[in-house]
Amino acid sequence: MGPKGLDYTRLGLKVGLEIHRQLDTSGKLFCSCPTVLRKDEPDVIVVRRLRPTQSEVGEVDKAALFEFEKGKTIIYEAYSDTTCLVELDEEPPHELNREALEVALKIALLLNSRPVDEIHVMRKIVIDGSTPFGFQRTCVVALGGSIEVGGKTIPIQHVGLEEDAARKVAEDARTVRYRLDRLGIPLVEVATEPVITDPLEAREVALAIGRIMRATGKVKRGIGSVRQDLNISIEGGAITEVKGVQELDLIPKVIENEVLRQLRLLEIKEELLSRGLRAEDLREEFVDATEVFRGTRSRVLRRALDRGGVVLALRLPKFSGLLAREIMPGHRLGKELSDIASALSGLGGIFHTDELPAYGISDEEVRALRELVGAGPKDAVVLVAGDRERCVKALRAVLERARQALLGVPRETRVALPDGRTKFMRPRPGAARMYPETDVPPVRIDPTYVEELRSKLPERPEETARRLMRDYGLSEKLAWQVI
Numbered sequence: 001m002g003p004k005g006l007d008y009t010r011l012g013l014k015v016g017l018e019i020h021r022q023l024d025t026s027g028k029l030f031c032s033c034p035t036v037l038r039k040d041e042p043d044v045i046v047v048r049r050l051r052p053t054q055s056e057v058g059e060v061d062k063a064a065l066f067e068f069e070k071g072k073t074i075i076y077e078a079y080s081d082t083t084c085l086v087e088l089d090e091e092p093p094h095e096l097n098r099e100a101l102e103v104a105l106k107i108a109l110l111l112n113s114r115p116v117d118e119i120h121v122m123r124k125i126v127i128d129g130s131t132p133f134g135f136q137r138t139c140v141v142a143l144g145g146s147i148e149v150g151g152k153t154i155p156i157q158h159v160g161l162e163e164d165a166a167r168k169v170a171e172d173a174r175t176v177r178y179r180l181d182r183l184g185i186p187l188v189e190v191a192t193e194p195v196i197t198d199p200l201e202a203r204e205v206a207l208a209i210g211r212i213m214r215a216t217g218k219v220k221r222g223i224g225s226v227r228q229d230l231n232i233s234i235e236g237g238a239i240t241e242v243k244g245v246q247e248l249d250l251i252p253k254v255i256e257n258e259v260l261r262q263l264r265l266l267e268i269k270e271e272l273l274s275r276g277l278r279a280e281d282l283r284e285e286f287v288d289a290t291e292v293f294r295g296t297r298s299r300v301l302r303r304a305l306d307r308g309g310v311v312l313a314l315r316l317p318k319f320s321g322l323l324a325r326e327i328m329p330g331h332r333l334g335k336e337l338s339d340i341a342s343a344l345s346g347l348g349g350i351f352h353t354d355e356l357p358a359y360g361i362s363d364e365e366v367r368a369l370r371e372l373v374g375a376g377p378k379d380a381v382v383l384v385a386g387d388r389e390r391c392v393k394a395l396r397a398v399l400e401r402a403r404q405a406l407l408g409v410p411r412e413t414r415v416a417l418p419d420g421r422t423k424f425m426r427p428r429p430g431a432a433r434m435y436p437e438t439d440v441p442p443v444r445i446d447p448t449y450v451e452e453l454r455s456k457l458p459e460r461p462e463e464t465a466r467r468l469m470r471d472y473g474l475s476e477k478l479a480w481q482v483i
Contacts, residue, residue: 006259008198012235015202015255016157016194020187020227021213022164022220025100028184029163030093030137030440031086035185035220037167042077042179046088049073050127050134072346074129075177077169082181087166089133092439096121096139100161100186101443102453103218104141107188108159109454110212113145115445121437125429129176130165131183137437138162138189141445149208150201160189167224173346173390188213194231199252202230207248211461211483230254237262238409241428245416253420257328261422262409264327269408275318275378282317282403286395289313289383292368298360300348304385312384312391315373316402319380324354331421333405337398339424341384345394353381 028035078088085091096119105115123135130136138160145156164185166178190209196202206228213219228245232255240262245254289311293301301311316323323334338349353370357363375381384394404410413429414422459467461483468479 006256006263008259011259011263012233013197013255013259014194014233015196015199016231017190017192017196017202017206017209018229018231019190019206019209019213020162020229021210022225023100023103023186023188024218024220025097025103025186027097027099028086029097029100029161029186030095030184031084032094033082033084033087033184036082036181038079038082038179038181043080044076044078044083044088046076046078046132047073048076048132050129050132072129073175074132075175076132076166076180077177078180083183087132087180087183093137093437096161096440096443097186100188101141103186103216104159104161104188105445105450105453106216106457107190107213108142108145109450109457110215110460111142111145111147111156111159111190111209113142113156113159115142115450116140117445119443119445121440121442122434123437124162125433125435126165128426129178130168132166132180136162136165137440147205147208147212149205152201154195154205155193157191157193158189160191162187162189188219194233199255202255203248203251206251208461210248215458215461215464217458230258232258232262234259234262236266236408238411239428240409240411241413242416242422243413243425250416250418250420254416254422257421258414261328261331264325264333265405265409268322268325268327268333268405271322272318272406277318277406279403279406282399284396284399285315286392287313287315287373289369289372292365292372293361293385296361296365300351300359301361301385307386309386310388310391312388312395313369313373314382314395314398315375316380316382316398317376318378319402320378321354321380322405323352323380323382328421336424337382337401340401341394341397343424343426344397345384345386345390347384347386347390347394350394350398351383 025035027033086093108115119139119141121137121139124138125134126136127134140158140160142159146153147156164182164187166180166183168176169179170177192205196205223246228251230242230245231239232242233239240258242254242258245251293311296302325333327333327336334352334354341347342349351359351361353366356366369381373381382398384391411428413425415425416422464483465476465479468474468482469476
């Protein structure tokens with residue numbers, strides 16, 4: 001039984017981990033630039049727009065399309081000593097960094113993973129701006145393997161090697177700014193099978209994998225050097241990818257909150273169905289409510305109107321009371337809709353009638369709004385204010401998310417917040433996201449080279465602990481602290 005009274009076995013909890021760790025190599029993955037981050041002002045500024053492309057089978061990845069539809073301009077900051085033409089997409093990538101490959105292979109062998117015969121670099125479409133070329137280069141170096149944690153065997157899916165993305169330094173409604181010094185730093189990725197069935201177990205698995213990575217002596221340390229992604233699902237729910245969990249102790253909390261969120265969404269689905277809502281009842285009928293709020297005392301609405309904006313409203317049949325339903329601590333369904341609308345449109349968010357009157361919006365304005373859109377007592381109304389085009393984008397996102405509520409838990413990618421909650425990031429990517437990298441030749445892995453590496457593997461963490469306890473009389477707890 002979990003700390004929130006959740007029976008994870010009964011709920012069918014499954015968690016898979018993806019542990020990413022920066023490697024401390026002399027150069028980046030596809031060039032010789034140093035792997036250091038700068039704090040001073042950049043030397044070069046480059047402005048770009050990124051667009052999605054079709055895969056080899058003619059499909060456009062929906063996650064890439066979502067990022068493109070935000071319509072943002074990307075500003076890149078670069079340095080003459082930590083970036084080169086490779087990062088700016090003005091020169092082809094160099095050969096795969098053999099030092100980084102050696103470290104990745106050593107980690108794979110420590111995890112009992114089997115190196116592939118030939119490494120093929122792939123392009124993974126990423127057009128949120130974090131790479132100027134619109135994709136991230138990645139490759140699989142080993143398959144299979146396992147690690148023992150708490151007497152349980154945790155199978156490893158693969159060990160990969162990829163380039164880190166640029167780091168975001170600023171963002172507003174129309175632009176996003178990235179610094180390119182981090183772009184291209186080698187990352188080793190270890191992905192487990194989704195066999196973890198308890199939040200605390202997930203923390204222990206991540207810790208064990210992290211110790212093996214550090215045993216090589218070739219991984220970076222500190223905040224930002226390690227990123228843990230979680231793939232979480234329960235029976236009847238959907239696989240949700242949570243990205244960017246920085247701290248080990250946050251892993252159980254993120255999983256607990258995601259399980260709670262999926263349970264609440266399934267309850268909301270059942271309630272909507274019991275209320276008789278059908279997908280065809282949710283129609284794209286956006287009503288101009290600008291005149292209702294012409295004299296409003298709401299500062300948010302007033303600011304939008306003074307800039308020449310509009311107020312648009314959408315009726316959500318049979319949603320009354322549900323937008324105020326808490327789906328994880330401090331996070332209601334209305335906030336879920338607001339996050340999605342904001343992510344796609346660039347607007348600050350939405351208002352909805354489950355929380356009104358409030359924020360300077362009067363009871364009289366709410367009554368006029370409900371009358372204007374024809375909302376009955378069982379209906380909710382969502383409104384947004386700003387540029388008309390952005391308002392339409394926002395309400396389309398709200399409408400689509402409301403339709404998904406009838407299905408339960410949507411498949412999506414979320415980002416971890418510092419308090420253990422999560423926030424919508426984008427839809428889950430599909431197979432159309434990956435295609436071959438034609439500028440980097442394949443790398444053959446000679447079995448003789450693998451055996452040579454195997455003979456030079458560092459001491460495994462559990463062996464180090466036993467040696468410290470035996471040779472220096474340390475307790476088990478102190479030995480692990482030393483490690």
